[in-house]
Amino acid sequence: MNVLIMGKGKSGLSAGRLLEKNGYSVFYYDDREKSEIPENVxxxxxxxxxxxxxxxxxxxxxxxIEIVGEVEIASKYTKGKIVGITGTNGKSTTTALVYHALKKLWKGKVFIGGNFGIPVSDFAPETDKNSVSVIELSSYQIEDLKDFKCNVSVILNITPDHLNRYKTFREYAQTKLKLLKHTEQNVILNADDQLLKDFLEEKDILTFSMENPADAFFDGEKIVVKDFSLPVSSLPVRGYHNIQNFMAALLILQSLNINLRDAVSALQDFKGLEHRLEFVKIVNGITFINDSKSTNVDSLKKALLSFDKVILIAGGKDKGIDFNPIKNLIKKRVKKAFFIGEMGKKLEKLFSDVTETEFKVTLKEAIFSAYDAAESGDTVLFSPGCSSFDMFKNFEERGKIFKQIVEELK
Incomplete structure (x- = not known):
């Protein structure tokens, strides 16, 4: 059987290796190389x-001719339980939280991958009937699912993103919601998300909420799951959004029959993810936070809710998203904002009536200017709210460069 791999990135090459080991004839196509298309695909x-x-x-x-994605192919060779996690924001942190706990508590092999940066094809052959695979799924990956099934799935939230790829927000949301059709047992949903409320009465739905009673909810001070409660002050990661992520993670672990007290104990040394509200350094009383993983308006909003007295650095590639919904929050939280990248001048103009704004050509200029503008007790928050591809290879490179420049400050 002839298989054409479209794209010679990490996931494509991984899928190709897996298929070759299983007797397929594999060919590769990549736009950058103007590859030839084999006959009889x-x-x-x-x-x-x-x-x-x-x-x-x-x-x-x-x-x-059937077209699928790497996750779909890999799932055919993946044994044991599968947890699928998606959402516009928070999916990487939630995936990491669940994996961190399961590595300590699950009596079997535990794997992590998908949009997290590790192709499922890399570890699929190592799975067995007793293993658990925790898979982060982007909308792009969900698009190409066909027969994929997970035992537990989570949709954390759905807010505008990737509107440079999808024609409308509705199309993007429907892609995320497609994961529900690929879940065999427990579905976990954010009860506060307007787009998800229509599904809350369906069978086997577990919910979490910041506002109302649910299977896991926040009462203002504690996370409550049935007769178990956890003070938010004891969470290993900070931020409003991480309360939601933690609730979702606990419900996933509970669905896998993990004792909640054991789960919380296992998570106490969780350090959070690099580039997600990552503490970098304090310089002359000024705190620097790297949130380079912020690639949309909602993630920027959640970052701003986590800090007061903010000097903001934001901007990047235009994804067609409306930033107007956070104008009031910018007014309340941001003392001054510096904008960079393709969206920089547009954002500078948009927010100029609610705070002091400046456009900077480079990230380094923005960091040094933010440092000069800040006072002791302020937070310089690098939370772009845009993708990185106008100036950087990816958000990881963008975040690493931010941290390198901050280290130069005296």
């Missing part, structure tokens, strides 16, 4: 970064 494995509108995708679809 029976199956196409598409990189998540390649949109459905790609001419070659349309070509194969018109010829009724």
């Amino acid at each position: 029976n199956l196409v494995v598409k990189s998540p970064g390649i949109p459905q509108s790609h001419p070659l995708v349309k070509y194969f679809r018109e010829r009724d």
